[in-house]
Amino acid sequence: MMKKWVIALWLFSQYLTVAAAFPQDSARVQNDSIHNARLDNQMVRVQRYAAERLADSLKRAELEARVAKLSRTGNLEKSVLESQLNALRQHDSLKTVRQKKEIDSLRRFVKGFPVIILQDTLFHIYVRQGSFTAQDRAEAISKRIGNLAERHDFSPDSIQLSQAEFSTDIVYGSNLLVSVSGQDALWQNMSRDQLAESFRGKITSAVRQYRDETGWQTLLREAILAMLVIAVVT
Structure with missing residues (x-):
């Protein structure tokens, strides 16, 4: 009879151990999923910044070519194009800063x-x-x-x-x-x-x-x- 009680108590203690560990494991899995989702979102943002910067570079090259074809004398069209170029350069600088910030936070986790x-x-x-x-x-x-x-x-x-x-x-x-x-x-x-x-x-x-x-x-x-x-x- 005593032996049965000892076995029962041992089984109950094992159950409590597993039950206590299960919420922790579940919480860890949930935290890992959230962490991975955040990394995925950051990677998407980095790729989006890269695509936007490439598009801006192509547009900037087109504008620079158009400016180069214009005469050096001051004219309205040239002034407008140069203003657009300056705006693109400023936007590119901002996007570079944002992209670098994302990459700096990702570098600890992403393995090349x-x-x-x-x-x-x-x-x-x-x-x-x-x-x-x-x-x-x-x-x-x-x-x-x-x-x-x-x-x-x-x-x-x-x-x-x-x-x-x-x-x-x-x-x-x-x-x-x-x-x-x-x-x-x-x-x-x-x-x-x-x-x-x-x-x-x-x-x-x-x-x-x-x-x-x-x-x-x-x-x-x-x-x-x-x-x-x-x-x-x-």
């Missing part, structure tokens, strides 16, 4: 996708470009750098920066390695050119290291050392 060579991470990609997701871009960049490292005619000085309208491109000859956008720069908290130069230096160093570690001299030296070890052991 690594660009990897020789099992080492060179840098991370956070944003998409066109139809390429951040993961697609990271994988494509890793493959391009890997292909570059395999070239027998590789020359570090041939990795150059090329300025495009909306990006700073890292190229090797005519081959694109990385296209660094203003959005990439915002996520890395640098200017576009600073980030491109940083990426270029990391790519150059990584390719050099890869070639040093996989070159025929290194492989031959390791093979000789392996044979010496075998000879000593036997």
